[in-house]
Amino acid sequence: MDDVEAIRQLKARYCRLLDTKDWDGYRGIFADDVVIDTTGSGGEVVTGGDAFVAYVRDTLADRVTVHHCHTPEIALTSPSTATGIWAMQDLVRFADGSELTGYGHYHETYEKTGDTWRVTSSTLTRLRMDIARPEAG
């Protein structure tokens, strides 16, 4: 598998392991010193793979989520580093029944160690975020 395809499949697993709540598998997506910036969604900047997976798990483990990623723009910047931009859509059903439907772009960097690509940074910018509230009973 070539490097661009390996990075495409890394992001595919990012989405699938998150939405199927496979937290051990999900941890393997990220470098130990990854920096994830979710301030564009009202979240935080989280540093470290363990810290980020704990943060996501606390927030989303009991929520139905869907993350879809589209049309990657991946560029190799050296034999072991790359950048990528992905269009994305996410859905989250919160405990109170409200629903987030969001759209935006992941701006990411990747690093290869041995044969394994991992995410080293990710910043999520938003085009729109819609919240639908459940109707009163």
Added chain:
Amino acid sequence: MDDVEAIRQLKARYCRLLDTKDWDGYRGIFADDVVIDTTGSGGEVVTGGDAFVAYVRDTLADRVTVHHCHTPEIALTSPSTATGIWAMQDLVRFADGSELTGYGHYHETYEKTGDTWRVTSSTLTRLRMDIARPEAG
């Protein structure tokens, strides 16, 4: 075209020929002895390409449908066999005006005969399925 790209385009045609109701073209996607498991969506296990296309045609020929597939994880398991996982979203407008919006993953196997890849099995697992009912007039 390499084998991974050929399988990506096979699934692209699966979606397009289904949504444009090209049933002869759609039949060509599937091996004669394909096994399709839609029990995760409340459907059936259907064996055989002819039987599956007849089943889909009976169910969806008169319905507006949209099937979108994302972020394939394709692995060649021999020169003529492969596995794939696809994130998916589908929309179906039923005769009573209700609307299905569903999300999940296709888990598939593929086989190459001559130069042609076909689907040999497909199981659809679901993250969520929403039904919107038309409002009373």
Added chain:
Amino acid sequence: MDDVEAIRQLKARYCRLLDTKDWDGYRGIFADDVVIDTTGSGGEVVTGGDAFVAYVRDTLADRVTVHHCHTPEIALTSPSTATGIWAMQDLVRFADGSELTGYGHYHETYEKTGDTWRVTSSTLTRLRMDIARPEAG
């Protein structure tokens, strides 16, 4: 980067530069004599890259838009020409608060000049177009 991947990334930029309103970048997607047919969406046939970008800018510069493209079927027809079909979804929030959610396929041709692929024609066919009107206050 091979030609098929270059065309995939061309369409990725088409979506991203449109949705982020980078009109100078967006102009670079299209050949000078491009022909864009949006009659399937109630629009026009527009000829010329400058004219098309002006048309889109007039229509969408102040609107929040999301364009997602999926499962490309790209075929090289010569060393410098190609065809492609893309499944698509778009969202547009209009000034009156109404929302378009549309689904369909882009049917396109591409040409390579030097190292650069550009869109030479694009016809958008529709599976469905939904308009949601804002509720009365």
